[in-house]
Amino acid sequence: MKKERVFTFKTDEGLAEVLDRIPNKSEFIRKAIEEALGKQCPLCNGTGSLTPAQHNHMQHFLTVHSLEKCEECDAVHFVCQTDNDRSHH
Incomplete structure (x- = not known):
């Protein structure tokens, strides 16, 4: 034990x-x-904040992805700009 x-x-x-x-x-x-x-968040490991390097990577990530609120469940989630027509459920 x-x-x-x-x-x-x-x-x-x-x-x-x-x-x-x-x-x-x-x-x-x-x-x-x-x-x-x-x-917990896989990026910040639950700390609630990003390091400066992580923030820089996130800024780049957001140039080809967006945060959107789901009309069905109200959850905020990432959407790849090339995959806007795909379902996330």
């Missing part, structure tokens, strides 16, 4: 009150973190 480690974090009172109502906080938080890590 792998050794378990304990992590703590600070939160505001509102979130603390919501978490207090969850029967198994540890399991809930663990699953939420695992899900979030699986869905």
